[in-house]
Amino acid sequence: xxxxxxxxxxxxxxxxxxxxxxxxxxxxxxxxxxxxxxxxxxxxxxxxxxxxxxxxxxxxxxxxxxxxxxxxxxxxxxxxxxxxxxxxxxxxxxxxxxxxxxxxxxxxxxxxxxxxxxxxxxxxxxxxxxxxxxxxxxxxxxxxxxxxxxxxxxxxxxxxxxxxxxxxxxxxxxxxxxxxxxxxxxxxxxxxxxxxxxxxxxxxxxxxxxxxxxxxxxxxxxxxxxxxxxxxxxxxxxxxxxxxxxxxxxxxxxxxxxxxxxxxxxxxxxxxxxxxxxxxxxxxxxxxxxxxxxxxxxxxxxxxxxxxxxxxxxxxxxxxxxxxxxxxxxxxxxxxxxxxxxxxxxxxxxxxxxxxxxxxxxxxxxxxxxxxxxxxxxxxxxxxxxxxxxxxxxxxxxxxxxxxxxxxxxxxxxxxxxxxxxxxxxxxxxxxxxxxxxxxxxxxxxxxxxxxxxxxx
Amino acid sequence: xxxxxxxxxxxxxxxxxxxxxxxxxxxxxxxxxxxxxxxxxxxxxxxxxxxxxxxxxxxxxxxxxxxxxxxxxxxxxxxxxxxxxxxxxxxxxxxxxxxxxxxxxxxxxxxxxxxxxxxxxxxxxxxxxxxxxxxxxxxxxxxxxxxxxxxxxxxxxxxxxxxxxxxxxxxxxxxxxxxxxxxxxxxxxxxxxxxxxxxxxxxxxxxxxxxxxxxxxxxxx
Numbered sequence: 001x002x003x004x005x006x007x008x009x010x011x012x013x014x015x016x017x018x019x020x021x022x023x024x025x026x027x028x029x030x031x032x033x034x035x036x037x038x039x040x041x042x043x044x045x046x047x048x049x050x051x052x053x054x055x056x057x058x059x060x061x062x063x064x065x066x067x068x069x070x071x072x073x074x075x076x077x078x079x080x081x082x083x084x085x086x087x088x089x090x091x092x093x094x095x096x097x098x099x100x101x102x103x104x105x106x107x108x109x110x111x112x113x114x115x116x117x118x119x120x121x122x123x124x125x126x127x128x129x130x131x132x133x134x135x136x137x138x139x140x141x142x143x144x145x146x147x148x149x150x151x152x153x154x155x156x157x158x159x160x161x162x163x164x165x166x167x168x169x170x171x172x173x174x175x176x177x178x179x180x181x182x183x184x185x186x187x188x189x190x191x192x193x194x195x196x197x198x199x200x201x202x203x204x205x206x207x208x209x210x211x212x213x214x215x216x217x218x219x220x221x222x223x224x225x226x227x228x229x230x231x232x233x234x235x236x237x238x239x240x241x242x243x244x245x246x247x248x249x250x251x252x253x254x255x256x257x258x259x260x261x262x263x264x265x266x267x268x269x270x271x272x273x274x275x276x277x278x279x280x281x282x283x284x285x286x287x288x289x290x291x292x293x294x295x296x297x298x299x300x301x302x303x304x305x306x307x308x309x310x311x312x313x314x315x316x317x318x319x320x321x322x323x324x325x326x327x328x329x330x331x332x333x334x335x336x337x338x339x340x341x342x343x344x345x346x347x348x349x350x351x352x353x354x355x356x357x358x359x360x361x362x363x364x365x366x367x368x369x370x371x372x373x374x375x376x377x378x379x380x381x382x383x384x385x386x387x388x389x390x391x392x393x394x395x396x397x398x399x400x401x402x403x404x405x406x407x408x409x410x411x412x413x414x415x416x417x418x419x420x421x422x423x424x425x426x427x428x429x430x431x432x433x434x435x436x437x438x439x440x441x442x443x444x445x446x447x448x449x450x451x452x453x454x455x456x457x
Numbered sequence: 458x459x460x461x462x463x464x465x466x467x468x469x470x471x472x473x474x475x476x477x478x479x480x481x482x483x484x485x486x487x488x489x490x491x492x493x494x495x496x497x498x499x500x501x502x503x504x505x506x507x508x509x510x511x512x513x514x515x516x517x518x519x520x521x522x523x524x525x526x527x528x529x530x531x532x533x534x535x536x537x538x539x540x541x542x543x544x545x546x547x548x549x550x551x552x553x554x555x556x557x558x559x560x561x562x563x564x565x566x567x568x569x570x571x572x573x574x575x576x577x578x579x580x581x582x583x584x585x586x587x588x589x590x591x592x593x594x595x596x597x598x599x600x601x602x603x604x605x606x607x608x609x610x611x612x613x614x615x616x617x618x619x620x621x622x623x624x625x626x627x628x629x630x631x632x633x634x635x636x637x638x639x640x641x642x643x644x645x646x647x648x649x650x651x652x653x654x655x656x657x658x659x660x661x662x663x664x665x666x667x668x669x670x671x672x673x674x675x676x677x678x
Binding site: 287294329338341 | 559560561563566569623624625627665667668669670673
């Protein structure tokens with residue numbers, strides 16, 4: 001299993017990431033806005049100062065004359081002790097007067113008219129904000145054009161920008177902290193049902209398989225339903241096991257009681273011949289009981305609703321030959337002729353070897369118990385078939401279906417457990433094979449056929 | 458022969474000890490897996506046949522088998538188990554068991570399997586079945602101590618059947634061993650079996666046909 005990341009951490013990361021980028025954007029925007037506001041405020045000062053200067057320009061003695069109003073410059077020098085520069089330039093670009101020869105503005109020409117043009121400027125090692133106003137004398141005699149250039153250093157603007165930014169920053173950081181805190185709380189609250197579910201599972205009695213009853217949000221309710229379905233399947237398996245234990249103890253108790261009674265009776269007797277009889281019976285009964293226990297186990301495993309067969313390609317002929325080898329000696333001792341009639345080559349099916357062997361063992365055993373003298377195991381191809389035919393009494397057509405039911409026993413049979421054919425039926429089902437019971441070739445006996453699907457290539 | 462029986466059920470072990478000792482074997486009995494592991498740890502254990510239960514206290518039977526097979530591939534092992542499923546048998550045989558008996562088993566079946574295993578892994582060069590004896594070195598048969606001469610094919614066929622006496626041998630295998638895989642062997646074998654059958658002493662040795670499978674040699678009477 002891969003190491004899972006914390007759901008809490010993941011949620012937090014995905015929510016915090018956009019929040020942080022949003023915060024960063026807000027900060028950037030606040031910076032721009034502070035600068036723009038500061039510039040706007042101070043640009044208005046530049047505007048006013050340049051206008052005041054322009055109004056004082058006169059024509060005296062055949063040239064431009066400026067009587068600089070001190071208020072115009074004081075306006076520009078704020079509390080931050082900026083340095084203030086101005087210059088008056090005539091139409092030809094000649095410096096007329098001023099405290100500095102400020103450079104021209106590239107956009108200032110005839111079209112720009114009587115508006116102030118601003119720009120940020122690096123001049124003689126100073127960062128300046130410059131305003132350039134083109135104007136003309138409003139005298140009826142002389143309409144000489146001139147240019148007023150004003151500039152100041154940026155200290156005042158920077159101070160204002162920082163003050164504005166500080167105010168904004170506090171707001172943004174406060175909001176950010178609030179958002180992160182509510183995020184933490186929200187994620188924690190959203191994950192709370194998960195914690196509840198965990199506690200509920202942990203607090204359960206491991207032996208109980210009752211469904212989880214717990215109200216949960218929809219997404220987790222689906223998980224709870226999946227868990228409950230698993231529990232239902234486990235209940236079915238357990239019910240199957242419990243039924244087996246019940247069946248087994250019931251079925252096994254009866255012959256054991258017989259053995260015990262027979263032994264007790266024999267012990268009361270003193271005749272060795274009676275002991276011998278009793279021992280023979282006890283041996284036969286105990287063998288039958290052991291076989292019954294094994295059959296019960298096979299049947300339960302096959303009946304398990306959760307049983308998943310893992311079939312592999314195998315050769316039916318090999319199964320038949322092995323079954324004949326395994327059972328031939330015991331059949332011969334009982335006077336039964338066991339043989340095989342295999343199709344040429346291989347008869348391939350998908351199956352589970354031990355189950356097919358178990359099926360054959362049960363069919364051979366059944367045939368012997370019901371009095372067959374000759375048993376033939378055969379294979380046929382297209383479709384692959386496994387056939388067990390005997391010359392015993394057979395089963396009447398109307399009783400054939402009934403014979404497949406567990407614990408059903410033929411009328412004149414004192415020995416069988418009634419499980420053999422039920423086991424074969426179970427094995428046929430796990431192989432998706434069709435089980436048919438018929439009369440033998442000559443009309444007598446029983447012919448059991450398992451018809452398999454062709455194995456997919 | 459020295460047999461080692463590893464079986465924890467006292468009643469069953471007692472019966473098997475009685476049976477095998479009556480057959481003239483020296484039988485040693487251990488009741489748990491750890492003791493068996495220790496006993497079989499080194500190659501010089503001197504056991505000719507191991508009868509091994511799978512469900513043991515201490516180390517399990519399959520563990521014992523695995524440990525033995527790591528240093529000893531020769532000693533035959535007969536697995537006895539109550540775990541009825543054939544799955545277990547497959548696993549046991551995969552790990553190197555030579556044969557398998559599911560409990561409960563009939564004592565005569567056990568006897569036959571033990572005899573077959575001992576014969577197959579015999580360190581002595583002589584195979585015996587009833588009155589018939591094969592000297593593996595010369596491949597010569599004797600019947601009641603008298604030489605029993607046979608044509609080469611019949612001799613090879615009988616040797617093969619004798620090695621597996623008491624169990625059905627598939628026809629294909631007989632063709633392989635007695636006729637060297639000769640493609641004509643399939644028909645020839647029936648003729649050879651027919652001839653051989655007539656030579657065997659009636660009522661003492663029987664060469665039986667296992668319908669659709671092959672043949673089996675057993676002693677009678």
